[in-house]
Amino acid sequence: MYVDNDPIVLAHARALMAGAGHGETRVLQADLREPQRILTDPDVRGLLDFQRPVALLLVGILHFIPDSDRPYQVVAEFLDALAPGSCLVLSHGTGDFIDPQAGQRAVDAYAKSSAPVTGRSYAEVLRFFDGLELLPPGIVTAPFWRPDAPATAEDARLPIYAAVGRKRR
Numbered sequence: 001m002y003v004d005n006d007p008i009v010l011a012h013a014r015a016l017m018a019g020a021g022h023g024e025t026r027v028l029q030a031d032l033r034e035p036q037r038i039l040t041d042p043d044v045r046g047l048l049d050f051q052r053p054v055a056l057l058l059v060g061i062l063h064f065i066p067d068s069d070r071p072y073q074v075v076a077e078f079l080d081a082l083a084p085g086s087c088l089v090l091s092h093g094t095g096d097f098i099d100p101q102a103g104q105r106a107v108d109a110y111a112k113s114s115a116p117v118t119g120r121s122y123a124e125v126l127r128f129f130d131g132l133e134l135l136p137p138g139i140v141t142a143p144f145w146r147p148d149a150p151a152t153a154e155d156a157r158l159p160i161y162a163a164v165g166r167k168r169r
């Protein structure tokens, strides 16, 4: 189940799904900041069995949710609805490795777009995993999360954290 609030993204997704081979994939136009609207959607309930573990993929999206829109509560509401053994898969922009001026330039550029960005520090990203078991290797820059090929020193400074946490059984 892919959820996005941008009608253009949904139009492309539906066009892609008009072809063969999309299996059970479905798309829903909704806002991440409204977990209950998503969790109670009939298509979501029809596709996912909430009695069994599922993976919640919040990949490249939480940095578009500013603190004023309660991102930690949003994530907690989704996790509350999931069975033990479910996983939170997350990637998140960070300013931890870039000089503050470059970070501010990135924030300024996004401020003019439809999706202003909020980078978060290691500690702030860790907070999304409250109550979860963080799977190895923990929170690392994305190329270091179980890489297929050796990651480089430069990869260590990529401004995107990645991590997976599991809800305890």
Ligand SMILES: C[S@@+](CC[C@H](N)C(=O)[O-])C[C@H]1O[C@@H](n2cnc3c(N)ncnc32)[C@H](O)[C@@H]1O
Residues within 6 Å of the ligand: 003, 004, 005, 006, 009, 030, 031, 032, 033, 058, 059, 060, 061, 064, 115
């Ligand atoms: C960087 S893309 C990542 C998309 C997808 N998760 C992936 O990994 O391919 C970010 C997406 O988040 C969507 N988005 C931003 N804010 C959102 C919100 N509040 N609710 C739902 N989708 C949102 C944007 O429309 C965009 O398609």
